[in-house]
Amino acid sequence: MSIYKLKSSFQDRLRPTVLRLAAAGVTANQVTTLSAVISVLIGIMLWQYPARVLFLLIPLWMFLRMALNAIDGMLAREHGQKSPLGGHLNEIGDVVSDAALYAPFALVAPFSPVWIGAVIFLAALTEFAGVLGAVHGDGRRYDGPMGKSDRALVFGILGTWIAVLGVMPDWFRWILPIICVMMAWTVVNRIRSGIGS
Numbered sequence: 001m002s003i004y005k006l007k008s009s010f011q012d013r014l015r016p017t018v019l020r021l022a023a024a025g026v027t028a029n030q031v032t033t034l035s036a037v038i039s040v041l042i043g044i045m046l047w048q049y050p051a052r053v054l055f056l057l058i059p060l061w062m063f064l065r066m067a068l069n070a071i072d073g074m075l076a077r078e079h080g081q082k083s084p085l086g087g088h089l090n091e092i093g094d095v096v097s098d099a100a101l102y103a104p105f106a107l108v109a110p111f112s113p114v115w116i117g118a119v120i121f122l123a124a125l126t127e128f129a130g131v132l133g134a135v136h137g138d139g140r141r142y143d144g145p146m147g148k149s150d151r152a153l154v155f156g157i158l159g160t161w162i163a164v165l166g167v168m169p170d171w172f173r174w175i176l177p178i179i180c181v182m183m184a185w186t187v188v189n190r191i192r193s194g195i196g197s
């Protein structure tokens with residue numbers, strides 16, 4: 001199970017906006033690039049100024065980023081904008097954005113830089129495993145339980161906690177190892193689905 005399953009209903013709500021953007025000449029690649037640039041800028045700002053209240057940007061931006069990711073895909077598929085460049089921008093932009101947005105959590109107790117590094121690595125690995133499904137002919141894999149949308153929800157909740165409540169209980173240190181286990185499981189699920197086993 002993954003939040004990704006809700007994508008079709010989310011897209012239906014965004015379709016009028018997508019139609020307006022397409023009519024205005026906005027391209028999928030522009031949306032993809034904008035999303036990645038803003039993610040990196042937010043990550044840099046939080047790394048330089050890790051004030052509690054600024055972590056509220058994480059849940060707000062995660063939601064908007066999911067909307068932009070849906071919009072760029074709809075522009076590409078439904079408005080004839082699919083391209084090899086767009087495919088590369090989409091996949092690389094997601095990995096770069098994830099790394100930028102997760103990295104500032106290394107500055108927050110009780111999280112550790114080592115575990116945040118592991119989360120960033122495994123997040124990239126899940127997306128790599130997903131892309132390999134397309135490479136080997138079975139289509140891009142989005143299997144859970146800890147895909148991009150699921151991670152956005154988890155880190156959005158953590159960002160909200162930091163901004164609103166500040167101090168995290170010490171047992172929160174186990175959240176990152178649990179996320180890592182779930183991402184490893186996600187990689188296995190994507191590989192198994194990709195090879196049809």
